[in-house]
Amino acid sequence: MTGEPEIGDVFGEMIRDAYAVATGIGPRPMAGGRLPRPVIEIIERDDGLVNGAPAAHYLDPPDRWQPHDHRAVDRVHGHVLDVGVGAGRIALHLQERGVPVTGLDTSLGALRVSRHRGVRELVHGTVDEHVADGRRYDTFLLLGNNLGLFEGRERAPALLAALAALARPGATVIAHGTDPYGTTDPVHTGYHERNRRRGRLGGQLRLRLRYRLLGTEWFDYLVCSPEEFAELVHGSPWRLTDVDDTDHPYYLATLALRR
Amino acid sequence: MTGEPEIGDVFGEMIRDAYAVATGIGPRPMAGGRLPRPVIEIIERDDGLVNGAPAAHYLDPPDRWQPHDHRAVDRVHGHVLDVGVGAGRIALHLQERGVPVTGLDTSLGALRVSRHRGVRELVHGTVDEHVADGRRYDTFLLLGNNLGLFEGRERAPALLAALAALARPGATVIAHGTDPYGTTDPVHTGYHERNRRRGRLGGQLRLRLRYRLLGTEWFDYLVCSPEEFAELVHGSPWRLTDVDDTDHPYYLATLALRR
Numbered sequence: 001m002t003g004e005p006e007i008g009d010v011f012g013e014m015i016r017d018a019y020a021v022a023t024g025i026g027p028r029p030m031a032g033g034r035l036p037r038p039v040i041e042i043i044e045r046d047d048g049l050v051n052g053a054p055a056a057h058y059l060d061p062p063d064r065w066q067p068h069d070h071r072a073v074d075r076v077h078g079h080v081l082d083v084g085v086g087a088g089r090i091a092l093h094l095q096e097r098g099v100p101v102t103g104l105d106t107s108l109g110a111l112r113v114s115r116h117r118g119v120r121e122l123v124h125g126t127v128d129e130h131v132a133d134g135r136r137y138d139t140f141l142l143l144g145n146n147l148g149l150f151e152g153r154e155r156a157p158a159l160l161a162a163l164a165a166l167a168r169p170g171a172t173v174i175a176h177g178t179d180p181y182g183t184t185d186p187v188h189t190g191y192h193e194r195n196r197r198r199g200r201l202g203g204q205l206r207l208r209l210r211y212r213l214l215g216t217e218w219f220d221y222l223v224c225s226p227e228e229f230a231e232l233v234h235g236s237p238w239r240l241t242d243v244d245d246t247d248h249p250y251y252l253a254t255l256a257l258r259r
Numbered sequence: 260m261t262g263e264p265e266i267g268d269v270f271g272e273m274i275r276d277a278y279a280v281a282t283g284i285g286p287r288p289m290a291g292g293r294l295p296r297p298v299i300e301i302i303e304r305d306d307g308l309v310n311g312a313p314a315a316h317y318l319d320p321p322d323r324w325q326p327h328d329h330r331a332v333d334r335v336h337g338h339v340l341d342v343g344v345g346a347g348r349i350a351l352h353l354q355e356r357g358v359p360v361t362g363l364d365t366s367l368g369a370l371r372v373s374r375h376r377g378v379r380e381l382v383h384g385t386v387d388e389h390v391a392d393g394r395r396y397d398t399f400l401l402l403g404n405n406l407g408l409f410e411g412r413e414r415a416p417a418l419l420a421a422l423a424a425l426a427r428p429g430a431t432v433i434a435h436g437t438d439p440y441g442t443t444d445p446v447h448t449g450y451h452e453r454n455r456r457r458g459r460l461g462g463q464l465r466l467r468l469r470y471r472l473l474g475t476e477w478f479d480y481l482v483c484s485p486e487e488f489a490e491l492v493h494g495s496p497w498r499l500t501d502v503d504d505t506d507h508p509y510y511l512a513t514l515a516l517r518r
Binding site: 210215 | 308
């Protein structure tokens, strides 16, 4: 591994390659120097579990989305901040509908792909950093499982406060989460148990991404039940007003800014 | 990582899961406890490069094969030993054509899947171990890039000798290799260079497989040019009689047993 690059860099290289494989634009990783190699996101968990997942879904057009993504974009109002815009699949769709949308990402590589695909408003940085830019929003989308960005009990209050600082009156947050507690797989139930013994939320995953020669530092990413999320939101500038769990174990949590 | 299991175990768990995802037979790894997770083979190289590849191809029916696989099975004669039978895709096809075929693998998990899919003759072990069983063959197939099993200058003579010990007069070996030297990617050309400086063949990869919580020890796996392979075969009981590189950089090397 060559150093410890930012999460954004690793994610960005992967998104750039996934885009190159999908479109033929730019150099692509090849198998045997000839066949485009499917781009795989490799996620290590701190208990040694490693999973790979094809990265192509970051580019998916709406007809390949999960149903909850459609329900999420149907709920937006006003100016939308797409938190973790990635390759821009959500932002592009909103733009096409005439919805004003800004894409935010820590990954320069992802932003480059989003721009190339036609997303017009893009900002590099974290939610916290974006507060100083003076822009304000009516809807915050954290899709693609990005409820995970709340990380756990330490990070959640700060992220909720930063979102509130970016919010216009009447603003909402729509976050896609996954309830991890339906599984009986001991690989996961044991991990949840060890997390709880260490004072963490059961599904407070400690992960790192790897892509080709790059690997990130370890970071926290949260999968939690709607009840746990309600606890995290309690006492913040936001109220949990709705949990849509039609696609259980996936759910959409909607927060409304307190007056 | 829980211990350092054999290559066969890691491969076998992966093949078992790929089979479960493809057929619905047996417990499957699920994403979010609900959606079957595509099974990904994760391969680490000793310079830190990590690649993932969907494992489903191990189950591919003939209409999804690469052209060189078809040309390889068209060349067999007599009783065939399928070295590294995996999930049995090649052996099943030969059986259907009425060709007597035995599948050999070090992975009990892979053998279990091959048996479940209908491969009748299966042997657990290495080529070297199989010599003592007294069976003899007319054709040895090393497909799915399994020319890699020759590893490098140290291992190749022993494997060629073991194959000769298993061979009937007039026997052939048909091995699928990949010429790695067409690439200009510095990640690979630099690796080849470092290998050569250490007295290894340029494409003598040092790899380990990872699957979920399992990881193998590091092992050598060879990608080499046909010229390098000719060098390895030189002075062995085998003669390199043909290199079919129609699908360059992939090629089929055919060896004939010396009289």
